[in-house]
Amino acid sequence: MMYHLQKFLLLHLLTCLRQNALGSEIIHGKKAPDDLMLYMASVQNNKGHVCGGFLISEDFVVTAAHCDKNESTHVVLGTHNLKKVDNGTTTDVIKRCKHPRYVNRTCGNDIMLLKLSRKVQLNNRVQPIQLPRADNKIKVKGKCRVAGWGLTKTGGKVVDVLQVAEVPIVNPAVCKREWKEIRVNLPDDVICAGGYDTNKGFCQGDSGGPLVCGGTAAGVVSFNMRKNCDYPNVPNIYTDVSKNLAWIKGILKKKDC
Template structure:
């Protein structure tokens, strides 16, 4: 166990994962404070070995505003601890079974709003089923472990390890605000095995400079002047598993001038929300989760949707036909037809894209494309349409990958991109088409919550051919 300190006062817990590296929580870092660590002391009153931190390695996906996503940091010490005994961590990504008996330790408060203690305290806890935990917190908590017991952690215990059978499997992240005594929601830990590639890169000496999106230029300048260093593990803008659970174009390029003229920008109150595509002079196909309140319009016939452009062709949506079985993204049926207020005249600048004429499976490793105006690896939204190549992935392989993050895939979907590649979709391109051999076969639906750090898990698309009877019924006026 390690006490992570600021100005000689205990701030967070931590633990040695090698003789020179301490693992703790990313939220223990503060731009105004330089951290030191005390190693190997149970009683902080009688500790003397204080070690400076040489490098601060914060996970590039850390996002405090999203329930402390990727809340993990590795501190590289100024010296090697020759006599220290690091704790083992998992060597592969693995599910932690519910009801597993574990322990958590720290110098934090023993009651709500209580002061930190000088003596190390330990308590037994049990792992909680992830679904039950997500229900308690009312959000998706991928890459986390939840645990609860008669006791648990409190303020000052952040960064300490959740230890199960002698292995550190989690890092103390957050609990119910101002309620350590009788929490109604489980304590939440960052799951160590979910970020193993990043951890291994750090421990093997990979160093990059990374500026998280939530820092100010002042913040970065201060850190550089203080000779601090952060790690970049190629940060990509990430996907959300929520209403806009889908998509940015990662590693995309501009398409040829006269191509992809079926692409549609679905906008709410004049701002790009989702992608879509024209399948008939009167109908645009998109994702059901793009159905947000506000004035919905569609821009067609252009690759550039810059609102300053004077020649944007904006069309009003007359009717929104969301699939009747759609409830939420993770349950499938993520498809919606938009009937435009007028029948459009097709031209050299405006085309439709074909969709399947019958229900037919998509072969694995099919070469396809996706396109959109969503986030990229460099910026939040783009005005210029971007396109990238992806390959379809065998459903069994896809399903097994998603099982590792405790997610059961819905029926009637296609998997493509994201996994084992640097190309794929993220927020802002939900509803866009997966096009294979000139045929729109899928609709961008979702990826793992806020995580475009490829390789990861495959992107998920609604399979259009499974909904042909419904599409035909809507377009004939029967829905």
């Protein structure tokens, strides 16, 4: 029995590692208003911006687990313009809490919490975003928002000013079918939005940013199809925050992972 279980887990791991899907920038978006999306975080290392993220409490930021490879050292909060960064907008990361079941972004659990070195001051420039309920339901074709500082087209350039785009929710059955046609079996803890039947979505550079639906952080930018941002192709994939709530709340409660 144990042998068969180990064999199954090994096959699952190999399947995940073979599936090659990457992604994350805002396509056909517009400049985000300065007085909105005050939860947005630029996750950075010593070379600058590497991923997006969003503030959920005074001392924790959510991003994608696959961003861990960039070894983030700090986050920028309180400005939408990455040319306007100083000691007042920068907070060090002292611990990266990657989901314990994360293996590869196409296998699910692509979510990570960053513990900040200090509690950030909440004001008219910095505010946390509300988390969804565990029974969160998102209407198919409902409109949500995604934002980030990534590329604006395939092979394009990154931007200094936060961009935001409105993206429609894609039917989960349709999404799974489209991805299966390119030999990727989607995990269960994902939301599909944008990148399909629309010219809007994300591409490289915005991983970890939020999918905002009804004022809550419903999803985390995870991956698209092999860095191809020439939409429409296949739906963009986000980690479903509502299916990771117990894990998130456990970390927030003990202030550690």
